[in-house]
Amino acid sequence: MTRQRVIFALILILFVSIPINTIQKYVKADSLGDPFELTINSPTNQTYGKTLTLEVTFLETVGAQFTLTFGFDGKNLGSIPVQPTGELHDVYPVIGNVQLTKLTEGTHNVTVCLDVEPNDRKYYDSVIFTVDIAPVISNISVENRTYNETDIPLSFVISKPASTMTYSLDGHRNTTITGNTTLTRLSAGTHNINIYAWDPAGTVGSQTANFTVAKQTQPQQQTPFFIIVVVSLTSSIILIAIGLLFWKKRRHRLSFLLRST
Numbered sequence: 001m002t003r004q005r006v007i008f009a010l011i012l013i014l015f016v017s018i019p020i021n022t023i024q025k026y027v028k029a030d031s032l033g034d035p036f037e038l039t040i041n042s043p044t045n046q047t048y049g050k051t052l053t054l055e056v057t058f059l060e061t062v063g064a065q066f067t068l069t070f071g072f073d074g075k076n077l078g079s080i081p082v083q084p085t086g087e088l089h090d091v092y093p094v095i096g097n098v099q100l101t102k103l104t105e106g107t108h109n110v111t112v113c114l115d116v117e118p119n120d121r122k123y124y125d126s127v128i129f130t131v132d133i134a135p136v137i138s139n140i141s142v143e144n145r146t147y148n149e150t151d152i153p154l155s156f157v158i159s160k161p162a163s164t165m166t167y168s169l170d171g172h173r174n175t176t177i178t179g180n181t182t183l184t185r186l187s188a189g190t191h192n193i194n195i196y197a198w199d200p201a202g203t204v205g206s207q208t209a210n211f212t213v214a215k216q217t218q219p220q221q222q223t224p225f226f227i228i229v230v231v232s233l234t235s236s237i238i239l240i241a242i243g244l245l246f247w248k249k250r251r252h253r254l255s256f257l258l259r260s261t
Helices: 002-017 020-024 225-260
Strands: 039-041 052-061 064-073 075-079 082-084 091-098 105-119 121-131 153-154 165-169 175-177 181-183 189-198 203-212
Touching: 052 064, 052 105, 064 091, 082 153
Parallel strands: none
Antiparallel strands: 039 052, 052 091, 064 075, 064 105, 082 091, 105 121, 153 181, 165 175, 165 189, 189 203
């Protein structure tokens, strides 16, 4: 009798230690009535870009008929395609997913509804998430061409307010700017510039431009006009002085010869 009590106690302990939700997954729907466990896996309460995947899982029973639909910000957007993810037992897991595209910035709500027949049982799950779209940089003034100047203006347009803007020239350290600027003292050759913009939420957008700077030829230095005038006058004075000196010597020599005769 004591042995039977021990065996009974062990069975009771084993049964109690099994989580009730584990038991629910593998019993027939008719005996439990509520085994479907609808869950939104993605998105979660996080921040996303303008495109994401809505992924839903639930448990289904063999022979049951159901429809899986979803709503976005209070509007019904239609059904979600589903497929089994394991072997078809009495209860088997099912996954459904659909792409959400062209999302706008801000906070959004997704609600999923699983409608099971014939008892018209409905199961719901919902999630709130945020969309933050990266700034789009466009209309960059630097073009993919050859410039004859070593100083090139840089301007661009950002699709939304930015908290920080920087650029990196030829892979060097980022330079912080507050708006349009000028790239100065550029060397001859091919260059690339990466422009970055962060919005207040920390999402970054970037754009790249390539360009070439032509080799600069040294212009011939022209002598200033006043220097030419000074040199000309100096040369003329020197020539006149030499001429006068020569004339005086010649005149003195002629006077000496006349006296001698």
